Amino acid sequence: MKDELRPKGGSKEIGPDPGQWALWVNGMDRNYRPFIMPVTWLSFIASLQVTSVKDLGDTEKILSVKEATENLITEADDLFSENKYKELYELLYPYKESNDVEILWRLSRALHHMSKQQCHNEEKKRYVFEGYDLIVKALQLNDSHYAVHKWYAIFLDTRAAYDGIKARVTQLPNVKNHLLQAVELNPKDATTLYILGYWCYNISSMPWYQRKIASAIFATPPTSSFEEALVYFCKAEEVDPNFYSQNLLMLGKTYLKLEKDEKARYYLKLASLYPPQTDDDLQAIKEACDLLKNLEKQQQQ
Known part of the structure; x- marks a missing residue:
């Protein structure tokens, strides 16, 4: 064979x-x-083939740029945690023409806080418009980033305020939609939950003349309730307890609207004792103290 x-x-x-x-x-x-x-x-x-020397050099350059960007972001976040918004802006400003979304939304955030600290209206407006342009660019580059949607919502409202009440009311649904997208992308961001609660609270407290404008603009004007606002404020507190004096204040104010005085007093007390670090904290402490005094007067009557 x-x-x-x-x-x-x-x-x-x-x-x-x-x-x-x-x-x-x-x-x-x-x-x-x-x-x-x-x-x-x-x-x-x-x-698995052996990489050329040139390729290795390019890889090292890419890694070097990535590491430098990460270091820049870390430094920027450290400045933000120290409330050094101008220094943060100056750090990132040289990179404002880049297409790095992480840099762009942080620049916008810095400009937002700088505008809140600015007393001169023209400077405040310049910061708002610059921040708006940067966050629009960031959204065009990446519409799947929670922080981009959050800060776009914030700037959408502050930018519209310069065009009058009608323009601001017109943007209300868009503001909420972007906040909801931010929450969907990152449900653990307490600040976004707070802003959503604040949106609901303000819609529920909207003056009659703004409601009239909204009725003229929309077939179905945006609506909300203090109950819905409470849900978001509570979620924010659950995600990050005592993260923000204003959230404690708004919890107290919302419980007052719902006529739950004991719970209102509890959160207003927390807000009044909050260790102040920013102007927002000082404002929250003062308002909480005033509301507590009013509650005491009502109880004595």
Whole structure:
């Protein structure tokens, strides 16, 4: 049998003689299949080839840029935690023309806080408009980033305020939609939950003349309730307890609207004792103290 399988010419290799092909297939190696290397394997093996010196240099450059950006972001966040908004702005300003969303939304955030600290109206307006332009660019670059949607919502409202009450009312649904998108992308961001609660509270407290404007603009004007506002304020507190004096204040004010004085007093007391670090804290402490005094007067009557 061995000689019959040996090819003509006396070669010692064993293989099917043309005349014996049926025997090879049907008898000795019925399960034989030719091996064809999959494309994915070829790609994987290709990826293991030795990288050129030039490629290694490019990789090092990319890693170096990435590391530098991460260090820049870390420094920016440290400045923000220290309430050094102007220094933060000056740090990131040289990169405002970049397409790095992480830099753009942080620049917008710094400008927002700088505008709140600014007494001169023209400077305040300049900060708002610059921050708005930056966050619009960030949204165009990446519409799947929670912070971009959050700060776009904030600037959408503050920017519209310069165009009058009608413009601001017109943007109310858009503001809420972007806040909801931010929460969907990051449900653990307490600040966004607070802003949503604040939106609901303000809609529920809207003066009659603003409601009239809203009715003229929308077939169905935006609506909310103090109960809905309370849900968001409570969620914010659950995510990050005592993270913001204003959230404690708004919890107290919302419970007052719902005529739950004991719970209102509890949160107003927390707000009044909040360790002040910013102007927002000072404002919250003062308002909480005033509301507590009013509650005491009502109780004595």
